[in-house]
Amino acid sequence: MSHSKQINGVDLVDSAPGDEPVEDDAHGLVAYLVGLGLATLLTAVSFFIARTTLVWPPSIPVALCVLAIAQMGVHLVFFLHITTGPDNVNNVMALAFGVLIVLLVIVGSLWIMSHMNHNMMPMDQIMQMQR
Amino acid sequence: MSGFQATAGHGDPHSLGHGAAREHLPKHGGGHLVSKRIVTGYGFWIFLLSDIIMFSAFFATYAVLVGATADGPSGHDLFDLRNVGVETACLLLSSFTCGIASIGAMTHRSLWFYGAMTATFVLGAAFVGLELREFAGMIAQGNGPSRSAFLSAFFTLVGCHGMHVSLGLLWLLTMMAQVYAKGYRDDILRRILCFSLFWHALDIIWVGLFTVVYLMGVGQ
Known part of the structure; x- marks a missing residue:
């Protein structure tokens, strides 16, 4: 074989x-x-x-x-x-940076959009203003 | 020889190989030359992380739009956890068989390699088939991507993952053909390393996907 x-x-x-x-x-x-x-x-x-x-x-x-x-x-x-061994430092550093960006994108989007949703005028009032 | 291995394993900050790669590093050079396999693997790792960052944007879009159903169906009405469970099992097992295939390739065992790659292909194709059937059923009921912002985000996120898996299947067949035609050459083995990294990363994305989209969607 x-x-x-x-x-x-x-x-x-x-x-x-x-x-x-x-x-x-x-x-x-x-x-x-x-x-x-x-x-x-x-x-x-x-x-x-x-x-x-x-x-x-x-x-x-x-x-x-x-x-x-x-x-x-x-x-x-x-x-x-991916381990914590000395041969894996660069891999882990790259992973850590990736995780940082992923967290910023997801948490940041949810945070900002929930604030905007909260502060937005209710939909029926917007509709009335457009008439 | 053992001196070389000791240097490569502990003292050399550049030996950032995957798994057992470090033990075989310095066939030439004094221990500070980084093997091409490691450079290639690291470069592909960077690509995979950027791919995951792209997915995070789709995840964020989905999470923001998950309530915007425009009086249409929500995930609770649409998702079938039994189907998702089978899909998850397929992808998880295919990740395992992909690992077997990479061991087979590195040890030049053709039976392991071809058998495990075939199993990986069958499981991956079953995953794509189940997902396409789910999509077709939803679209047939009038719940396609144009129904609501929620469904647009759903089809973008899940479809993007499905497209990655489909492309991975093409890559898998290419690797089998290349091993068949060219044997276990170094460059082919580097490509197999990249392929298995890609396949395992897809499974990681699917873990986030079935949790955020399906399990949380059914709970709401």
Whole structure:
């Protein structure tokens, strides 16, 4: 099945600095399995919470947000292999900047638009002014 | 050799590789040369983050417009959580099989690679099919994107993600064809790395999407 050794040997002789890693595949598989298990668990809890009547209803959106952020973290660590190791500093810095912009865009939009909604004249009055 | 690995693993601030890449870094050079695989992966990571920032604008638009239903149906009337659950399962499993495929590619195991890539394609295609069926059903009932601002935002956000998945499927087939035609060359493996990053990032966006759009939409 694996003609890898031979090709691998040839590759290693004349490969550029960017040669392919031969990942420890047992370890890699375990990471993906753990990620799959955790993500499935978090997804199942999310779908359960969305429709349950067991918890106080106003807390449901908050719980869903927390679960979603946790699941994104699981995906980042176990699927995208973003870690806190010294070899990952640049990746994490780029991610942190991305998260900052995402938060600014989403929270900023919601904040500003809710204020504008709040201060807007009710629709029926606008209609009357246009007549 | 072990000296090299120690330098690459801990002392070198530039070795920002994914997973096990760092162990194989300095085949040439004294440990401060960054491998092309790492540079490519990092560049693609920057692209993915900018793609996520674009999605955040769509998310913000949706969240602002979610109440603007113009007396039309809201998410509570439209969304079918069973369908969304199946879609989520498809995408999550495809993310897992994509990881298997990248291990298979890196260890040059064709059975793993082709099998897992095929599974990824089937699951991704099932996701796109389910989403298209949902869209078609909504449009057939007169609830298309022109019905209300809420539905415009919904179709833009969810459709944009679906289009990413569809393009990803094309990319997936291209990678299978390239491995078949050219073998596990370095440049092909770099492309597979980028593809798997792309596919996993799509799954992350879907996590935000099913939470904000579907689960919160049904609750309201």
